[in-house]
Amino acid sequence: MFNEPHPAEVKVISKRFGLPNSASIDTYLAHEGYQAFLKAVEMTPEQIIDELKLSSLRGRGGAGFPTGMKWSFIPRDNPKPKYVVVNADESEPGTCKDRLLIENDPHQLIEGCLIAARTIGCKLGYIYIRGEYRYLIDIMDKALAEAYAHGWLGKNIKGTGLDFDLYTHSGAGAYECGEESALLESLEGKRGVPRIRPPFPAVSGLYASPTVLNNVETFCSVPAVLRMGGQAYADLGTPKNGGTRLLCVSGHVNRPGVYEVPLGFPMQKMIYEVCGGIRAGKKLKAVIPGGSSSPVLTAEECDFPMDYDNYARMKTMAGSGGMMVMDEDTDIVKVALRTMRFYAHESCGWCIPCREGTTWLRKILTRMDEGTGRRADIDLIHELAKNMLGRTFCPLGDAAAMPTIAFVEKFRDEFEARLRETVVPVTSPDQLIAIG
Amino acid sequence: MTFSQATEKKLQDIWSRYPEGRKRSAVIPMLMYAQDEVGQVTPEMIAEVARRCEVTPLQVEEVVGYYSMLNKERMGKHHVQICTNIACLLTGGEELWQHAVKRLGIGHKQVTADGLISLEEVECAGACSWAPCVVDGYEYHHHVTIEKLDQLLDSIQKKVQ
Numbered sequence: 278m279f280n281e282p283h284p285a286e287v288k289v290i291s292k293r294f295g296l297p298n299s300a301s302i303d304t305y306l307a308h309e310g311y312q313a314f315l316k317a318v319e320m321t322p323e324q325i326i327d328e329l330k331l332s333s334l335r336g337r338g339g340a341g342f343p344t345g346m347k348w349s350f351i352p353r354d355n356p357k358p359k360y361v362v363v364n365a366d367e368s369e370p371g372t373c374k375d376r377l378l379i380e381n382d383p384h385q386l387i388e389g390c391l392i393a394a395r396t397i398g399c400k401l402g403y404i405y406i407r408g409e410y411r412y413l414i415d416i417m418d419k420a421l422a423e424a425y426a427h428g429w430l431g432k433n434i435k436g437t438g439l440d441f442d443l444y445t446h447s448g449a450g451a452y453e454c455g456e457e458s459a460l461l462e463s464l465e466g467k468r469g470v471p472r473i474r475p476p477f478p479a480v481s482g483l484y485a486s487p488t489v490l491n492n493v494e495t496f497c498s499v500p501a502v503l504r505m506g507g508q509a510y511a512d513l514g515t516p517k518n519g520g521t522r523l524l525c526v527s528g529h530v531n532r533p534g535v536y537e538v539p540l541g542f543p544m545q546k547m548i549y550e551v552c553g554g555i556r557a558g559k560k561l562k563a564v565i566p567g568g569s570s571s572p573v574l575t576a577e578e579c580d581f582p583m584d585y586d587n588y589a590r591m592k593t594m595a596g597s598g599g600m601m602v603m604d605e606d607t608d609i610v611k612v613a614l615r616t617m618r619f620y621a622h623e624s625c626g627w628c629i630p631c632r633e634g635t636t637w638l639r640k641i642l643t644r645m646d647e648g649t650g651r652r653a654d655i656d657l658i659h660e661l662a663k664n665m666l667g668r669t670f671c672p673l674g675d676a677a678a679m680p681t682i683a684f685v686e687k688f689r690d691e692f693e694a695r696l697r698e699t700v701v702p703v704t705s706p707d708q709l710i711a712i713g
Numbered sequence: 714m715t716f717s718q719a720t721e722k723k724l725q726d727i728w729s730r731y732p733e734g735r736k737r738s739a740v741i742p743m744l745m746y747a748q749d750e751v752g753q754v755t756p757e758m759i760a761e762v763a764r765r766c767e768v769t770p771l772q773v774e775e776v777v778g779y780y781s782m783l784n785k786e787r788m789g790k791h792h793v794q795i796c797t798n799i800a801c802l803l804t805g806g807e808e809l810w811q812h813a814v815k816r817l818g819i820g821h822k823q824v825t826a827d828g829l830i831s832l833e834e835v836e837c838a839g840a841c842s843w844a845p846c847v848v849d850g851y852e853y854h855h856h857v858t859i860e861k862l863d864q865l866l867d868s869i870q871k872k873v874q
Contacts, residue, residue: 279843279855358732370798370837401732408745408782409838411851444730447742450782452836466737466766468779484735527800527841534842569799569837599841601799615802619836625779 280534331507338492371599389496514540567596
């Protein structure tokens with residue numbers, strides 16, 4: 278546990294976090310552990326999917342796709358083996374929740390995978406964990422070994438006749454591998470380059486076989502759905518936005534942390550009550566609401582119930598739940614540049630609009646930040662970003678373009694102010710290159 | 714190429730996780746654990762992993778070129794990674810980076826002359842709510858201040874003396 282819980286939280290998937298030895302199977306079994314799986318065994322796959330649809334659980338990784346629907350796309354008459362794959366490649370800047378789920382309650386994730394395996398008739402699954410999280414791979418491996426030892430994984434699980442093997446798989450440092458098709462390429466031992474879709478992973482995923490691929494938090498929410506019943510889970514949130522989710526709040530608040538709140542939780546309450554307001558008595562300037570890919574919101578816009586549909590109404594996205602809060606002193610040009618440096622570094626280089634777009638935007642934003650920008654650059658940044666939108670193989674291009682457009686449109690005055698600031702004398706050849 | 718007993722066990726364990734005919738899947742995790750032992754990715758390692766995973770050395774090579782944690786250059790005994798992505802930028806990550814560069818006299822992906830410490834300015838390490846963060850090898854340090862960074866570097870340098 279890294280932060281104190283807050284009374285306004287509704288703990289469903291994080292409720293075991295504070296328990297002693299919360300990661301051990303004994304603790305899990307003593308607190309409703311694996312009960313949802315036993316329930317799932319009694320249900321037909323259709324009933325499980327119906328329950329998930331009723332719960333209106335939506336993907337917690339970024340896109341917010343309805344989980345029940347995703348699972349229903351698996352063709353069950355396909356003779357190929359089917360796979361369950363967990364996306365634990367948590368790399369979206371601002372996001373640090375999957376870490377806590379694995380660290381504090383790994384068996385909840387295993388149970389979510391078991392239920393998925395039961396639903397689609399699958400015998401093998403992988404948890405793809407980013408390479409930097411080696412200590413979590415160790416925790417997960419230990420939990421998996423415990424689950425095997427207690428008969429919750431392996432052959433004929435608890436006499437149900439079901440077989441399921443689950444393993445961890447280490448990544449090696451690549452944001453792009455959080456994108457589902459790139460993750461599958463990486464899991465097959467290749468460069469993390471995205472695949473053209475359709476076909477989607479549900480039809481042709483790992484080893485060109487039907488694959489259920491979800492974020493850690495999504496899988497972790499599944500046991501709760503079955504335990505509580507889909508309707509009760511849905512009722513925690515707002516219509517079409519069921520349940521709770523973990524929000525990772527960072528930046529200039531008094532109490533940054535990861536908090537579990539129901540969907541539709543008011544953003545104002547989150548910032549000022551749960552997180553204790555802006556630190557040092559400063560005023561709020563902006564919030565990046567769902568990881569660095571989500572368009573920034575101005576302080577005036579930060580007043581709505583946080584569910585997927587309301588984020589969309591605000592022309593941003595719920596994303597991965599990474600809320601980065603910025604106070605009045607924040608330099609937006611610097612933040613825009615740092616964001617673009619990230620995307621330029623992480624672009625896999627497979628498709629040109631993303632590879633070239635992010636690189637040129639980084640260069641232009643660099644000269645803006647250094648004070649050697651030109652007046653036309655502001656529109657150029659905007660236009661370049663707009664031209665990337667919708668023209669890339671995978672969402673990374675959009676993820677780089679969307680926040681950039683919002684930074685320029687909402688904080689144009691800061692970009693202009695940067696031009697008015699004193700002209701920096703050229704002191705190194707690098708700057709000459711930057712001016713072009 | 715041979716590895717220590719512990720690494721060899723790990724590599725075999727990883728290899729066994731993937732179905733017959735799909736051993737290529739083991740390439741990346743195997744490289745990660747092999748690199749941990751050797752300190753860098755070497756041509757012999759590439760050939761060894763290729764042989765075990767039934768792929769060509771070139772197929773391993775292209776993977777090494779793609780992933781940021783696989784290094785053909787030898788990094789320091791302590792690979793100190795400082796995050797300067799947004800959440801860390803907002804809370805002083807940039808200052809930590811500048812401080813480390815000045816103190817050690819090395820830059821991004823460079824190693825001190827004694828081979829003890831290497832520095833890397835990394836992208837989001839997933840510690841945003843406890844920013845700024847520094848990762849020493851695989852060990853996370855949260856809420857890092859310049860003083861705490863100095864303590865960390867002191868302790869690394871002291872260990873050798």
